[in-house]
Amino acid sequence: MTHILQARAVVRAYGTTPALRGVTLDITEGEILAITGPSGCGKSTLLHCLAGIMRPDSGEVAYRGTRIDTLSEAARSRLRRTEFGVLFQFGQLVAELTAAQNVALPLLLAGAGRREARTAALAWLERFGVADVADSRPGEMSGGQQQRCAMARALVTEPRLIFADEPTGALDTLAGEQVLGQLVRVAHEQHTTVVLVTHDARVAGYADREIVLRDGAVDASGLGIALPTGRHGR
């Protein structure tokens, strides 16, 4: 089994506030991994470091054997464009472009022609069941439709890894279920690895494996807190 992404002792702080305190993990190709933990435990920061969006203060992140934390911003940007796909909770579609244009954007950046980009975009929108809003702007769609368009945009370049940060956070249960179900289905079809950050146990249920973070470090027990040892007061 190949490890497609590996992190070793990743440390990252925002100013004086530590966010990650030495996280080590391995991600197998093709698996769906959930990273959970209470708010403020550093899940999103870990995701950003793994995806090359942020550079860790120390430690290594390796993608298919090569370190990505030492790459330049331009190189990481290209990596994110071609090999990774990113999905956030909200605010990721360009409000002035239609859904089709939004989805086509990464292809245009890669140098594809307008027509091919549009065809590919429409195909992906179809796959997620939002082909009917292809020519509407994000403001004219529901949250669930927006997230599905955002997923289409993340997947249009057929990346090997998808990073999702609370993708269903702003959606109600059914819409969220739809989004996750489709994500998982497509991931399985394309053999794409998915790293999913969430605080919701139900969302974590869609994953094959779970890693719990607590205060910036991996918590093996998964309980999120530590019971202090010693005699109890009762």
Place this chain on the structure above:
Amino acid sequence: MLLGLLGGGPKHGYDLKHAYDRTLPRAKPLGFGQVYATLGRLERDGLVTQAGHDRAGGPDRTTFAITDAGRGELERWVATVEPPAPHVGGTLLAKVMVALMWPDAERAMAYLTAQRKAHTDRLRELTAAKTDPAATIGDVIAADYAISHLDADLVWLRTTLARVADLRSGVHE
């Protein structure tokens, strides 16, 4: 449960009932008859012994104490993870509370970790069953029901642990 309470030290039957009610205020209050019947059973099984009679003030106040065998049984009970099912209810609650009262924090942690893992594994199974393309609407609904309850359990567990941790650190620091 009674064993667990006895684990804290020998008690009278009367005290046991009150301790039980105090610990589980929202559960059905235990009747005295039930207490003595359970105690009788436990004694017969060799898990408790009578530690002494105290005739002071009132009817027969037998003190019961836990035996070693009883202690072993108790440990075994706590170590067994409660199978996650929709109607776990009171048993889970009891186990968690006992674990929290347990002097050996490591063992308590081990139990809690294992219990949580069992819950999340089951949740994963149910989610997979739900997203299976062959699932009928009935399957999905049933799975949803179980998932919701498991989720509730997990949230409760997490909150309880955080609460207790807060309490403890307040007491000790």
Place this chain on the structure above:
Amino acid sequence: MRPGTLLRLGLAGTRTDTMRVVLTALSTALAALAVLTAANVVAIGQLTLHGAGSDQWAEQYSNALLREPGLRPGVVITLLLLTVPVFALAGQCARLGAPARDRRLAAFRLAGATPAQTVAVAAAETGVASLAGSLGGLAVYLAGHELLDRRDAEGRLPLPTDVFPHTWFVAVAVLAIPALAALAAAVVMRRVTVGPFGVVRRVRRTRGPGPWPGVFIVLGLLAFAAVGSASPLRVHLGYHIPVWFVPTMLLVGVACAGFGVVIGTGWIAYATGRLLHRRARRPSTVLAAARLVADPWSGSRTLAVLLICVLFGGGTAAVRAWIAAGAEVQRALDAIENPGSPTTSGLVDLFYLRTMDLIDAALLTAVALTAIAMLVVVAEGVVTRRREYASLVAAGVPRATLGRSMLWQALLPAVPAILVALVVGVALVRTIGGEVSAGGGTSRTCDAAGEHCRSTRHPKVVRVVPVPWAELSRDGGVAVLAVFATTGAGLLFLRRSTDLEEIRAT
């Protein structure tokens, strides 16, 4: 609501809000200074619109602009027109940091304020800032009055520091500016309904802006053409044209053309967006085109002011060419009639040309002010779209592409608009007269006895006024450069704003 409360609520805010208040105050100070200086010039003496005898000249000034009563109205008008870019700057500054302020206003609504009250709070902030600025401008003016009161070698003053405008006028000016500014802020807020859940801008129109601007430009041209035809009409047909006709039509013409150019910016932005939309290939152009179509009015206010400056620039270049051609024609005539004698008309021309220089300087100041306003617009645009940009960057869109799209968005409507403004400016002046002539006509000279009259035809020299290509390209170039530079500077905000802390979920 009590005024004290109004004040406190209006001035509450973060660092961006403080910056906005400071910028508003600065721009109103400039406006007050301009208005007071204009009033001062007016106070020098009687203004007459047509040439007057030299006894009306105010000899105590070394600057010919102030001496000649015929030129003073021009100075006054220029100064007053300088207040326009200043108000534009103030207006743009009112939008700086707008999302945070909008949220605050929404919170007021949620707490129970009525829409009128929230608008009052917003206007109060502008009002107070501009009052402070106005008073500051007054202080600077008075100080300047004292400090610059120095006579040169000939006992003349460079600036009109010996007269004061009427006190009541000063008071009115100093108070009217903040009042106007507050009113303008309230009017701007009219388009924005502040609901308890946030600000909802009025739904953008589904059709683009209409062809009204073209209509106004044509009207302006017609007005100027009327002026142009006035003198030939008077001469050839003997119509009596009332004295006020020419200046009124000039003013009307400039106003119409100016207005047309201003509201034309929205249309131009929309049209360029539509055109580009069809043909855009690269992502930066796709983004720019979509933005232009979706919101053609963003940033067009400052572009409009820039265009007015360019319009005037075109006009003055044309006037300059006209004067130069007139002088040349005069020289040529002199050469024909009196060969060998030196010309005396050179001196006057120099004087007029110096006036043109001063006007150009004023325009350049206006452009600089407008550039600052544009910078504010660009910065605000980037800051409002933070989250979107940040997630685009996270998805792998290079910042360079985003920057390029912003440049395209600014330059694409600007370049044709600037060209149009230049053309309109030149056209306005040329409709008055495309050619200059000197001499011509016949004169009858009779000898002392009244007999033997002889009519001589004087030679007429006609020159077509050349189009001042050099100046026009210089003016246009400066304007385009201003747009480019300010957008580029605003892009510096891009890097900081797309820092990923903007998109942290939890």
